Amino acid sequence: MKLATFNINGIRSRLPSLINWLDKEQPDIACLQELKAPDSAFPEAELQDAGYGAIWHGQTSWNGVAILAKGTKPTETRRGLPGGDADTHSRYIEAAVNGLLVGCLYLPNGNPQPGPKFDYKLEWFERLIAYAQTLFDSGHPVVLAGDYNVVPTDFDIYNPRSWLKDALLQTESRECYARLLEQGWTDALRKRFPEDKVFTFWDYFRRHWETNSGLRIDHLLLSASVAPALRDAGVDKWVRGEAHASDHAPTWIELKLDTRKANDEAVKNAAKSAATRSTRSPQPAKAAKTAKAAKTAKTAKSPATKSRKTPS
């Protein structure tokens, strides 16, 4: 199962590029940010023709988020973060797709800082942190994907020198991101590439793409039950190299999250366990002890199996 996040910087201007990418890479789920279009301008029919169902939360000119799913329409579970009644920006949308809960977010940029925009960024971040805790604690398989507008460390940028005053590198921004991770989330790209420079954004200025002067600001965070299912991750850099490209590249993860298979195995194991108990009924105490030991060994060997949840 491939899940991607892509800040497309204008869905109308980028539609041919988006369709081309979907066609070539076939993500099962795609989180989009910066639609820069009102709800009425969302290209639902064109995406349907490309094989994707969608939910979206648009806004004139700015922001805007959407979740696409191949061959199905995502089941929307939320739009906007809790506590944001006065917030008019379209920056969060969430859906269930095949038992996985997907949060698609576009965190405020925050420039210039200091100032009201940076304050808004930190406020929004606090609301995300609070809500993310409840998601994580639920034990449900969750992926929080999007444009976080945070360069987590100096290793996540070609050279921090000319960005030191930028909102993306501020200590406050980084501390918020670190606090989010401390809840237990796995930063999938960093997990997959612990020692490589990985970029997801190259600005249009100063030949930054041509010189690979990038930033890593698009992140996919995995909850405890999803993290063991991570098989691969990457950045579709070729998209950034196309003519008329967004300044971000699609960033993706590959998960082996077959909940149905996990359920089948659980049923099989339960049946086997019951059979073992019945054959050893003359020595119930010993049988229970053996079963318990076996269970403990299995859990230690494969925590992923234990933590997988049934889709709701």
Add this chain to the structure above:
DNA sequence: ATGACGACGTCTCGTCGA
């Protein structure tokens, strides 16, 4: 300190992004 580039709307410049 500014601007480089690109999208969008108010529409040919101003505002915003990162």
